Each structure stands twice: as C-alpha cells, then as structure tokens.
Amino acid sequence: xxxxxxxxxxxxxxxxxxxxxxxxxxxxxxxxxxxxRDRALRVAEAGQASPSIxxxxxxxxxxGNGQPAQREYIxxxxxxxxxxxxxxxxxxxxxxxxxxxxxxxxSVVDAIGVTDYVGWYEGLDKDAAGQAAMTAExxxxxxxLYPDKPIVVTELGAAGTDRIAGDGFGGLRYQAALLGRRxxxxxxxxxxxxxxxxxxxxxxxxxxxxxxxxxxxxxxLTLEPxxxxxxxxxxxxxxxxxxxxxxxxxxxxx
Numbered sequence: 001x002x003x004x005x006x007x008x009x010x011x012x013x014x015x016x017x018x019x020x021x022x023x024x025x026x027x028x029x030x031x032x033x034x035x036x037r038d039r040a041l042r043v044a045e046a047g048q049a050s051p052s053i054x055x056x057x058x059x060x061x062x063x064g065n066g067q068p069a070q071r072e073y074i075x076x077x078x079x080x081x082x083x084x085x086x087x088x089x090x091x092x093x094x095x096x097x098x099x100x101x102x103x104x105x106x107s108v109v110d111a112i113g114v115t116d117y118v119g120w121y122e123g124l125d126k127d128a129a130g131q132a133a134m135t136a137e138x139x140x141x142x143x144x145l146y147p148d149k150p151i152v153v154t155e156l157g158a159a160g161t162d163r164i165a166g167d168g169f170g171g172l173r174y175q176a177a178l179l180g181r182r183x184x185x186x187x188x189x190x191x192x193x194x195x196x197x198x199x200x201x202x203x204x205x206x207x208x209x210x211x212x213x214x215x216x217x218x219x220x221l222t223l224e225p226x227x228x229x230x231x232x233x234x235x236x237x238x239x240x241x242x243x244x245x246x247x248x249x250x251x252x253x254x
Contacts, residue, residue, distance in 0.1 A: 023063030061095035113154035120158035139191035150193035183249035202231035
C-alpha cells in the first residue's frame, strides 16, 4: 500500500501506536508500554524509506490529558522516534470531545491531530452555524495550548448508506451534505493546518457492529451490520455522492 501511495504522491498521516477507541488505553504495565513502544519503532523503521509518510502518529483519540501510562508511552516513544527518524514530525491524535486542559505531555510531539465528528456523534441538536461554532471553539482552545504546532483534523465525516432514503440521518445525501458543509467551514478556519476525511472506502468490522455510539443518539438508525460506512466509496468500490461533495469542497478552496 505504501509503495502505491509513494507512486501516487499521496501523503500519509501514519499511526504507529496502539489503536484504541476514544478515551481508552489498555497498556498499563512497564512490559506492556515497552511492547507498544517497540511495535511503533518497528513500524517506523519498516516504513522510513517511504516518501509518502508525512508523520508518525503515536495515539488514537486520547481523552483529556491522557492516562498516566499513556503519557509515559508518548514521552518515551516520541523521544526514540525523533532519534530514529529526525526527518519526520511525531504527532498525537486527540479526541475532539474531551480535549486536554493543559499542554502537558503533548508538548513533546511536533503536531496535533484531533477528531471532529460534529454532526454525527455529537452536535446533532445544533444547526449548521452552531456546529461550526462548536468546532471553532475547540480549535481555538487547542491553538491556545499549542501556539506553534500544526493542528490537523484527522477524522471527519459521517456514515452514508442507501438503506436510508432521501436526506435522512445516515443516508447518502446526509453524508454528502455534512462533509461538504463541514469541509468548507474548516477550510476557512485560521486555527487549522489541514483536514483528513475519514474514510476513503467502507470496510468490514466485527459482525455485531451497527454504527457505534451514534446509536445512543439515534437508536432507530439502520446501517449495514458489520460495516463501517463512513467511506466516500461503498464496500464494493462504488462512489457515493459524498465523493463529489468532497471534491467540490476542496476545489472551491482559495
């Protein structure tokens, strides 16, 4: 995959740390922390020659200031990665819903990633202007904590399925409208250095997956069981309307 991205000139925000759902961290003992760090270093060593890799990212959706063992992992691994590969920045991805209240351990990384699922997992009671204001306030808080670091929205989007007709929540038109609107808002956000849509293509998860925590807000939501349907292409590789919406949002940039 990296070779194909190298050839295509597509940059990769490469996660090398343990993947955890929002706010969770399982690696508590010194041995577990060492194993997580060693895995990250091995992945970085294997991919170091790929010019498409933009950054090494140590975490997924850290909540708040991080858990103590998580902070230790970030400190140790960032230091080692800087020594192993001084040519690339090291980043940490934060959970947009629960941001840190101090610079803390994230001062040791070079860039900050943050999720933005306003309009999908949260902010459903707000209109378009309210959702934009919600994100702007969060980004301003992050910029105040990290005035000199690039800040990138690394996850943005909503599920889109043809099981839901029209403009219904979770339908293809809802997904396209949300992505187009949110990308235009973020394009003009002065606190932000970049945006990554999550994700390119629908993919299979465990068979009992029904959409995750969004069901707490919309219990009647009917998505395809076992699939993450946030993709711009469906599981069969067919383009969704959201693909055109994303292209337009980026093409209309300054």
